[in-house]
Amino acid sequence: MYDFQSGNVTESGCDELSGVCCTNLFIICSHDSFSYWVDEKAPVGPDQAPAVKRLTGVFRSLGKKVMKKWSMTQNLTFHEQLEAGIRYFDLRVSSKPGEPGHEIYFIHGLFGIKVHEGLVEINNFLSAHPKEVVFLDFNHHYAMNERHHKYLITMLQEVFGQKLCKTECVEEITLEYLWEKKYQVLVFYHHPAAEECPYMWPGNRIPAPWANTTDAYKLIQFLETTLGERAKYGTFHVSQAILTPRVRTVVRGLIKGLRKYLVERNLPTIMEWVRAQKPGTNGVNIITSDFVDLVDFATTVIQLNNLLLPQKAIK
Numbered sequence: 001m002y003d004f005q006s007g008n009v010t011e012s013g014c015d016e017l018s019g020v021c022c023t024n025l026f027i028i029c030s031h032d033s034f035s036y037w038v039d040e041k042a043p044v045g046p047d048q049a050p051a052v053k054r055l056t057g058v059f060r061s062l063g064k065k066v067m068k069k070w071s072m073t074q075n076l077t078f079h080e081q082l083e084a085g086i087r088y089f090d091l092r093v094s095s096k097p098g099e100p101g102h103e104i105y106f107i108h109g110l111f112g113i114k115v116h117e118g119l120v121e122i123n124n125f126l127s128a129h130p131k132e133v134v135f136l137d138f139n140h141h142y143a144m145n146e147r148h149h150k151y152l153i154t155m156l157q158e159v160f161g162q163k164l165c166k167t168e169c170v171e172e173i174t175l176e177y178l179w180e181k182k183y184q185v186l187v188f189y190h191h192p193a194a195e196e197c198p199y200m201w202p203g204n205r206i207p208a209p210w211a212n213t214t215d216a217y218k219l220i221q222f223l224e225t226t227l228g229e230r231a232k233y234g235t236f237h238v239s240q241a242i243l244t245p246r247v248r249t250v251v252r253g254l255i256k257g258l259r260k261y262l263v264e265r266n267l268p269t270i271m272e273w274v275r276a277q278k279p280g281t282n283g284v285n286i287i288t289s290d291f292v293d294l295v296d297f298a299t300t301v302i303q304l305n306n307l308l309l310p311q312k313a314i315k
Contacts, residue, residue, distance in 0.1 A: 135185075205236060
């Protein structure tokens with residue numbers, strides 16, 4: 001985990017927080033974590049509406065270039081995100097319809113890298129930092145049948161092996177517990193195909209309510225409301241501090257793209273709200289953002305997690 005005193009990734013972590021339930025820690029998450037690279041040459045993904053596929057079919061390369069500007073929500077690779085303090089990854093996956101075999105890719109409008117490549121990159125970082133812990137949330141699956149799911153679940157077990165944390169009572173998951181068991185990866189799998197696997201946490205253990213708005217103030221109101229309701233579920237909780245473009249948003253900001261048209265101008269308002277939050281039972285647990293490199297999320301989260309330390313430890 002991060003050294004909450006210095007802000008650096010460290011082997012020792014922070015002993016003062018090791019006994020705190022992970023649901024009470026403030027953890028940084030990247031929205032559509034894998035979308036730092038998308039393939040403009042591949043077909044439009046099965047997660048897109050037929051109208052989008054038709055438009056890109058007509059305009060081809062121009063349509064793909066526009067899609068890329070609105071599909072990419074991150075600039076940093078998995079390794080760079082890990083180095084920047086990201087510990088929760090928001091993952092959408094898909095097969096490529098018509099492609100032989102069972103290969104799985106990350107996807108957000110356009111196809112990204114192969115899932116296996118991303119998992120190996122994360123595992124290499126974890127092997128080099130035995131006390132680091134990550135959350136992998138596979139929350140959307142497209143064009144995947146039973147064989148695809150079996151292939152992906154087997155892949156997760158083969159890549160991470162004994163690093164995978166078995167499903168337990170949420171209240172038992174502290175850094176101390178994870179370190180003792182040598183667990184480093186919690187996988188949340190939002191599909192019935194994983195119900196029988198003891199290493200795949202069901203999606204209902206990590207709700208992530210979605211505001212679905214382009215208005216920063218409506219987003220903040222939504223985040224406040226859902227935070228007030230989180231305690232009754234007794235789960236991990238994701239606060240999605242993201243704005244979602246409408247069709248007219250894309251049309252108005254066609255050339256600028258998601259980052260310049262929507263994210264950059266609203267991020268100061270969102271970050272002001274983030275800095276006012278507290279970790280803990282009724283506070284923010286996991287917070288997700290587009291383009292995590294735009295602001296110093298690590299410093300913000302370090303300062304907020306310090307609120308959980310004994311007063312003598314933060315003087």
